Amino acid sequence: MCACLIYLLTVTVLAVLAQERCPPIFGETECPLKYKCELSTCKDEKGVPPPPDCSKVSFEGLRESVRAEIVEEMKQEVAQQSVESHQPFNHTFQITCGPDARCFEGRCWPVEGLPCGRNVLVAENTARSIISSCGRRGVCLNGRCTIDKCAEVLCNDGELCRDGKCVKIMGSFCLSVFDCGPDLGMECTRNQCVRSDAMVGAEGLSKIDCDPDESFSGHECVKKRGCEEIVCESGFSCSNGACVPMLGADCSQNKCPQGLVCKKNICVEDQCKDKCPHEHACVNGECRHLQGVLCRETCPQPFLCINGQCAKNECARKVCQLGERCENGLCIRIEGNLCSNPMRDCGESFDCFKSACRDKIHPIAGSTMPDTVA
Secondary structure, eight states: OHHHHHHHHHHHHHHHHTTTEESTTTOSEEOOTTOEEETTEEEOTTSOOOOSOTTSOOOTTSOHHHHHHHHHHHHHHHHHHHHHHTOOOOOOOOOOOOTTEEEETTEEEEOTTOBOOEEEEEETTEEEEEOOOOOSSEEEETTEEEEOTTTTOOOOTTEEEETTEEEEOTTOBOSSGGGGOSOTTEEEETTEEEEOSOSBOTTSOBOOOBOTTEEEETTEEEEOTTOTTOOOOTTEEEETTEEEEOTTOBOSSBOOOTTEEEETTEEEEOTTTTTSOTTEEEETTEEEESTTOBOBSBOSTTEEEETTEEEEOTTTTOOBOTTEEEETTEEEEOTTOBOSOHHHHTOTTEEEETTEEEEOOOOOTTOOOOSOOO
């Protein structure tokens, strides 16, 4: 009895996880929207399979009234063409895949893991860059599409998206300040993330980000008197027509000049200035490699913010020869590999000719091609 129950639960879970695949569980593809999988074949409500053409018009996201007008215009146009050409009228207009899938021959292939992007040498000192579609939430990382689970997640203030879920930062466990997210003014104290800087000024107003030679007056930043045409060197700010040092000055209403940072409403020396090596982040004088650092939407190039963490794209600046594509920073030969689906087996701008990958990119006519790529 117990074994049967476990078996049924297992089958149910697998079916739920793979309910969009066709055939279920072990299928490689998904059915287009408004199609269901019946006996390993995608069919619409009338039992008709999708046409093997992914170039049909998609009306996803349009209002019903606008969609109806477009369809009626297309019907009239196609019907007129049918009369003139004596060909039957085909009323099938669209194949629409889900947000994390791409269409190939009428089937929707999940983008996760598909080859993507290429930088190809087409002449000496000349390369061509090809950008792939990895779906609405996908990014091209190290030559493969990766789903960013945080791409469409909006979190509240004080929260950060991690693997698609909003996590509260304030009071969370930490080992260093890098565990407290990308927001300025955070510290790791006694293994808890706390805010070190006051978020309001002396009068309780929201902190206004004015330039060092400006002051907050009348709900706006205005130039200090006598400072309209004065430019001060790093670490100094203009006050009453003269450049004065800002080290130790109040910054509750104004930002500190270059070379100084605002900490607890006081301008102090920037502990991170020229401190960390390449591809490292610095907070409060502490350095850490960017790989795995918490992020919100963006990271310094060539890193990408995926699932709330910075990840290095080793293929971002890698240029490969014709017939090759980059994977994990290495150029691998694709031309001549066995294939049945070029999108899956070969990569961007390849086709499948006689079951072998063939590059669709060619050298620039009359150009000289080097023998190798450094």
